[in-house]
Amino acid sequence: MFRILRLATRDYLHEWQMSLCFVLGLAAVLGPMLVLFGLKVGIVGAMMDELIEDPGNREIRPVGSGRFDRAWLDGVRDQPEVAFLVPRTRSIAAMIELSSEQAPRIVPVELIASEQGDPLLTPGAPLPEGLERIVLSRSTAAKLGVGAGDVVEGSLGRRYLGRQERVHLPLTVAAVAPERAFARDGAFVSVQLLEALEDYRDGRAVLELGWDGAPSYGERTYPGFRLYARSIHDVAALRDAFADIGVDVHTQAADIELVMRMDRNLSAIYWAIAVIGLVGFSLSLGASLWANVDRKRKQLSVLRLVGFRTGDIVWFPVVQALFTAILGWALAVAIYTVAAWVINGMMAAQVEAGQQVCRLLEVHYAIALGLTCGAAVIAAMLAGMRSSRIEPSEGLREL
Numbered sequence: 442m443f444r445i446l447r448l449a450t451r452d453y454l455h456e457w458q459m460s461l462c463f464v465l466g467l468a469a470v471l472g473p474m475l476v477l478f479g480l481k482v483g484i485v486g487a488m489m490d491e492l493i494e495d496p497g498n499r500e501i502r503p504v505g506s507g508r509f510d511r512a513w514l515d516g517v518r519d520q521p522e523v524a525f526l527v528p529r530t531r532s533i534a535a536m537i538e539l540s541s542e543q544a545p546r547i548v549p550v551e552l553i554a555s556e557q558g559d560p561l562l563t564p565g566a567p568l569p570e571g572l573e574r575i576v577l578s579r580s581t582a583a584k585l586g587v588g589a590g591d592v593v594e595g596s597l598g599r600r601y602l603g604r605q606e607r608v609h610l611p612l613t614v615a616a617v618a619p620e621r622a623f624a625r626d627g628a629f630v631s632v633q634l635l636e637a638l639e640d641y642r643d644g645r646a647v648l649e650l651g652w653d654g655a656p657s658y659g660e661r662t663y664p665g666f667r668l669y670a671r672s673i674h675d676v677a678a679l680r681d682a683f684a685d686i687g688v689d690v691h692t693q694a695a696d697i698e699l700v701m702r703m704d705r706n707l708s709a710i711y712w713a714i715a716v717i718g719l720v721g722f723s724l725s726l727g728a729s730l731w732a733n734v735d736r737k738r739k740q741l742s743v744l745r746l747v748g749f750r751t752g753d754i755v756w757f758p759v760v761q762a763l764f765t766a767i768l769g770w771a772l773a774v775a776i777y778t779v780a781a782w783v784i785n786g787m788m789a790a791q792v793e794a795g796q797q798v799c800r801l802l803e804v805h806y807a808i809a810l811g812l813t814c815g816a817a818v819i820a821a822m823l824a825g826m827r828s829s830r831i832e833p834s835e836g837l838r839e840l
Contacts, residue, residue: 446760453761460765463729467769470718471813472776478711479781479799485704487796492673492697495621496560499524499670501679504689506531506664514666520682522675527554528632528663534639538596539612539628543586547596548626550581552638553667555629560669561622562629567615569630572637572649574615576629582617584626589616601644601654608641608652636661673697719812723820762821766814774806 453460492498509528518526529535535552555562555569555576562568562576567589569576577587587593591614598607618629637647646654670676677694684690781799788798 446756448757450760450764452757453764460761463765464768464772466725467722467765467813468772468776470722471769471773471809472780474711474715474718475773475777475801475809476780476784476799477714478805479777479801480784481707481711482802482805483798483800485700485707486800487798488700489704492700496669498673498693498697499560499676500693501668501670501676501683502691503665503683504691507688508662508664509666510660510662514663517666517668520679522671522679522682523668524671525558525560525667525669527556527559527667529554529665529667530635530639531664534642535635536597537628537638539581539585539593540596541585541587541591541593543591544584546584548581548584550578551625551627552635553623553627553629554632554635556632559629562618563616569615569628569634571631572634573611573613574631575612575634576616576618577614578618578623578625578627578629579620580624581626581628582614587614589614597638597641599642599644608650610650715812719816723816759818759821762817763814766817767810770810770813773809777801 511528514526514528517523535554536549537552538547538549540547553561557568559568567574567576575593577585577593582588585593593612593614595610595612596607597610598605600606623629637650637652640647640657641650641652641654644654645657646652668679670679673693676692676697680690680692680694781797781801784799785797
C-alpha cells in the first residue's frame with residue numbers, strides 16, 4: 442500500500458499541469474457553492490438567531506379574558522413544551538403610582554407578574570419577591586432616578602363604602618430590568634403582590650399589609666397568564682393545544698413558520714445545486730481518470746508484472762483523486778474566505794455589529810471536505826475498475 446501511494450504521488454506531481462487543471466476545476470465548482478451556502482447560513486441563520494434569542498417570539502398570550510384557576514394553570518405549566526408560566530391579574534388592577542425622593546414626579550406604572558425563570562429578566566439577577574421587592578423597567582428607573590437597592594413608594598387608591606381611600610407601600614428596587622424586557626413604564630412584581638393590590642381595589646382585606654376590607658371568599662381565578670414556550674419550535678404545538686380546549690391565544694407562529702419555510706426552501710435549492718455540481722464534476726473527473734488509466738496501461742501492466750496486486754493497482758487512481766479532492770477543497774475554502782471577507786465588508790453598514798452576512802461554521806468545512814472526498818473516490822472507482830482489468834501480459838507485449 443505504501444509503495445502504490447508513493448508511486449501515485451510521484452506520478453501526480455510529475456504530471457502537475459493536468460493535476461492542476463483537476464484542482465482548478467474542482468475549486469471552480471466548490472468555491473461558489475461554499476459562498477452560496479455561506480450566504481444562506483449568514484442571512485437565514487441571523488433571522489433564526491433573532492427568533493430564538495427574542496423571548497417575545499416564544500410568548501403565548503390569551504386573547505380576551507378568561508377564568509383560569511391555579512389547578513388548571515399548574516397543569517399547563519407541567520407540559521414539556523412550556524418553559525415559563527405565571528398567572529396574570531386584571532389589567533385595571535395591575536397599576537400603581539410610584540414616587541421617590543430622587544425625583545419630583547409621580548410615575549404611573551404597569552405591573553407585570555414575574556417569578557423564577559422569567560425569560561424577560563437577566564438570568565441570575567435578583568427577582569421580585571414577596572410584597573416588598575420589585576424589578577423596575579429601565580424607563581421607570583430613569584424617571585424615578587433610582588437603581589438597585591433604592592426604595593420607592595407605591596401608592597394606590599380605591600372607593601370603599603362610599604369613601605375614597607389611599608394606601609402607601611414602600612418597595613425596594615431589587616434590580617433594573619434590561620431595556621428589551623419592557624419598553625414602557627412598568628415594574629415586575631410577584632404574583633403575591635399583584636393579588637394583594639387586586640384584593641385592595643376590590644374592597645377585600647389584605648391582612649399581610651394591614652389593609653382593611655371585606656373578607657376574601659371563594660377560590661381565586663385569573664383572567665389571563667404569561668406563558669413562554671421552551672423553544673420557537675414548540676409555539677405552534679402549544680397554539681394548537683390551546684385551540685383544542687377552546688382557549689384563543691396570540692402567538693408569533695406565523696412569523697416563525699415563514700423563516701423556517703425560507704430556511705427549508707433555501708436548503709433545498711442549495712442542495713439541488715450542490716448535487717448537480719458534484720455529480721457533474723464526479724463524472725468529469727471519472728472520465729478523466731478513466732482516460733488516464735487507458736493512457737498508462739503499459740506502466741500499470743508493468744506494475745502488475747513486478748508483483749503489485751490488483752487491489753494495489755485499483756488504489757492508484759483513488760489516491761490521485763483524493764489528492765485532487767483535498768487540494769481542490771483547500772483552494773475552494775481560500776476562494777470562499779476572500780469572497781466572504783469582501784461581502785461582509787460591503788454589507789457591514791447594513792447589519793448589526795458583529796453580524797456576518799456570509800459565514801460558515803467549522804462543521805460546514807468538514808462536511809464539504811467529506812462530500813468532496815466521497816465524490817472523488819466514487820469517481821475514481823470507475824477508473825479503478827478499468828485498471829483492475831489490465832493484465833501483466835500487456836506489459837510483456839510492449840517490451
